[in-house]
Amino acid sequence: MDENQLYAMRHSLAHITATAVQHLWPEAKFGVGPVVENGFYYDIDLGDTKISEDHFGKIEKEMRKIIAQKQEFVRSEKAVDEAISWAQERKQPYKEELLNDLKRAGTTVAKDLDTAELGLAADGDAAIDQVSFYQNGDFTDLCRGPHVETTAEVGAFKLLRVAGAYWRGKETNPQMQRLYGVAFATEEELAQYLQMLEEAKARDHRKLGKELDLFTFSDMVGSGLPLFTPRGTVLREKLADLSNQLREAAGFQKVWIPHITKRDLYETSGHWAKFGDEL
Template sequence: MSEDELKSMRHSLAHIMAQAVQRLWPQAKFGVGPAIDNGFYYDIYLDGATISEDSLPKIEKEMRKIVSANYPFERRDVAIDEAIDWAKENQQNFKIELLNDLKRSGTTVASELSVKYIGSVNEAPSKVKTVSLYSQGDYVDLCRGGHVDSTGKVGAFKLTKVAGAYWRGNENNLQMQRIYGVAFATQEELDKYLEKIEIAKQRDHRKLGRDLDLYTTSPLVGVGLPLFTPRGTILREVVSQYSNQLRQKFGFEKVWTPHITKKDLYEKSGHWAKFGEELFLVKSQETSDEMALKPMNCPHHTQIFASRPRSYRDMPVRYLETTTDYRDEKTGELGGLNRVRSLTQDDSHVFCRPDQIEEEINNLLSAARELYESIDMKLRVRLSYRDDSDSYLGNIDLWNSAQGQLKSAVERVGLDYFEQDGEAAFYGPKIDFMATDAIGREHQVATVQLDFVQPQRFGLEYVDINGNSTTPVMIHCALLGSIERFLSVFIEHTGGWFPFWAAPEQVRILTINDSVLGYVDKITTILSETTLTKPVKYNDVRFTSDIRNESLGKKIREATSMKIPVQLIVGPKDVEASEVSIRTQAREEKIPLENLSGYLKSL
C-alpha cells in the first residue's frame, strides 16, 4: 500500500472513530482529526463527560460495527454559508469557528486546516466560496477529502491512548480530549507495530531512569529541571568527556562562559527577536541591566573571538564548551529528558576562512560518525534548508552558497542523506544527524550548522593575506546535542545495558561466602590499578563489591536488575585455581586472575 493510500485509510479511520464517539456520546463536539505517522487522532470535547482509556474498547467495538456496515464515503460540495448552517444545526461549535475563519481569511485558515486535518495543500485559495462535507452512514463532517471508498476498506487498527490537547494548540483555549489510534494495511503489520510499542514501553527512559537510579525530579525544584543522581552523573560526564575528546582531536579548545548575560547580546545576535519569549529573564538589584539566563552559547563565543585581533594565519579558531543553557519551554511540552528547561549542550564553534570550510565540516562529520558508530546507531543525514518564508536572516546568495557547500561535504564522505526545506536555523542551513535506535526509531541527534549571519551582525573580522579586513565563517556543531535528550535516546537504545565504557557501574564483585574475602582484596587491587583507554581515555574502572551474607542467586538477580555489564563471581574454587568467574549479558566464562585487567581493557 502506498503512503498516500495509507494516509487516506488512516484519515478515514479518524472519521469512523468520530462517528463511533458520536453514537456513544451524542453531545460530542469535534475539532480536527488528521492522519499522522502510523495512525490518526481526533480532538473531541464532551461537555460534562470524560473519555478515559478504559473507554477505548467500547469505542473500538462501535467502530468495528461501522466498518462492518461498509458505508460509502460520500462527498458533497456546499456553499460555505450552508456549511456554517449545518454546523450550527448540529451544535458543532469548533467547526463553526473554523468555517467562519475560513470565510474571513481563506488563505491563512485554509492552510491551517490543510495542515491540521485536511491533508497537504500546496497553495490555499485566496477566497473560499465552497467547502466539502463528507458523510458515511449517519455521520457528516467538514473535510477536503482523502478517504477510502467505504468504511469496510480501512485495514487493521487499534485505539491506543487518550491525551489532553488545547483547541488549535492555544493554551488559552478549551482543553479537549485527543484520542489516538494506530492503523496498518494488515493485521500482521499492526501486530508487529504493537509489539514494537510494547518493547518501547519497557525501554522508556523515564522508567529505566527510575529503576537504574539515574535521575529524579522534584516539584520543589520545578518541572523540566531533572536532578541527576551519582550514577546518572557518571553517565552524563562519561559521554560528555567522549564528545570533548573527539573534538579536541581536531584542535578544539575549551572555553567557559557565564550563565547569565545582558539581553543586549541576544538583541545583537538576533535571538531576542526570534526567541525572546523562551528566555528566563533575570533582574539585577544593583544595576538597571536587563539580564537573561543564557539559552545558547554561540553569541558568547563570538565575543571571545572578537576579544583580540585575528590574522588569516590564526584561522581556524575552534572553541568547545559543555555547559547548561536554559529555555522557558511550555510546561505541556516537557517530559522526561526529551525536552527540559535546563539543557546541557556539548557546544562547539569554528571561526574559519571560506577556503577552510570543507576540511572543518569533514572533521566534524568524522567525529559525529565515530561517536554514533561506537554506540551502534546507524546514521543518516538531513540537509536542513530554508524555505521561502521571511523567517531567516542573511543574504539569499549566501544561503544558497552555504547549502551547496553542506551538500558537497556530505556527498564527499559518503553519508546517506535527504533534503528538507524549512528545517534550517534562522541564521543558516544545517546538517542534522538522524540516528536509528535498536527498535528502529529515528532520532535527531548531532548537528552541524553553517552561519554567515552572526559574524556579520557582531562585526567579526580577521586580516586576510592581502591585509584586508574580512568576515570569518562560523560553524556550529554539537555531537550529542542536548546531553539530556541524548541520554533519553541512549538509555532507550541500550535498554539500560550500556556499553562497558559508559556504564555507571562497570563491574560488581559477587562473593559466594566470607572465605574468599582475601582473594577479593587481590581483585580490587587489580581493578584499582587498571586504566581504560577506549573509546574514552584515562578512565578508572568503576566497581563495587557485594560481600553481604546473602545467597549468590539474590546477588546475581540484583546486579542483573541494575544491568551491571560485568559480574565477577568469586568462590572457593576460583581462589584455588587463581581464576575469576565472569558473568556478562552474553555469556559466562572463567579466566586467570592475571588476565583480568587485559580482559576489561578489551571490552
C-alpha cells in the same frame, strides 16, 4: 499498499473514530482529525466526561460495527455560509470556528492566519465560495478528503492513547481530548508495530531512570524536566566527557545557543509544522 492509499485509509479511520464517539457520547464536539505518522488522531470535547484507556474497548467495538456496515464515504459541497449554519445548528463550535476562518481567509492553518482573528465571524465577501464535507452513515464532517470508498476498506487499527491538547495549540483555548490510533494495511504489520512499542517501553529512559536511580521528577519543577541524582549526574558527566573527546578528535569546535528561540526558527526547521500544537 502505496502511501496515498495508506493516507486515505488512516484518514477514514479518524472519521470512523469520531462516528463511534458520536454514537457513544452524542454531546461530543469535534475539532480536527488528521493523519499523523503511523496513524491518526481526533480532537474531541466531551465537557466533564474524560476518555481513558478503559473506554478504548467499547469505542473500538463501535468502530468495528461501523466498519462491518460498509458505509460509503460520500462527498458533498455547501456554500460557506450554509456550512456555518450547519455547524451552528449542530452545536459544533470548533467546526464553526474553522469555517469562519475559511470564509475570511480561505485557510484553517493557524500559522497563516492573524492570531487575533482566529475563529471570529467573517463579514463581507467570502475568500472561498464552497467547502466540502464527507458523510459516512449518520456522521458528517467538514473535510477535504481523501477517503477510501467504504468503511470496510480501512485495514488493521488500534486505539493507543488519549492526551490533552489545547484547541489550535493556544493555552487560552479549551483543552480537548486527543484520541490517538495507529493503522496499517494488515494485521501482521499492526502486530509488528505493537510489538516494537512494547520493546521500546522496556528501554524507556523514564522507566530506566527511575529503576537505576538516575533522575527524578517534581511537580514543583515541571513535567519532562529531570532532576539528576548523584548517580545520574556522574553518568551525565561521563557522557559529556566522551562527547567532548569525540568532538575534539574530529576537529569540531563547541558552541552554545539559547534554549528558547523565536517561532521563526522552528518554522524554518520544519518543527513548527509538525509539532506546533505541542510546542
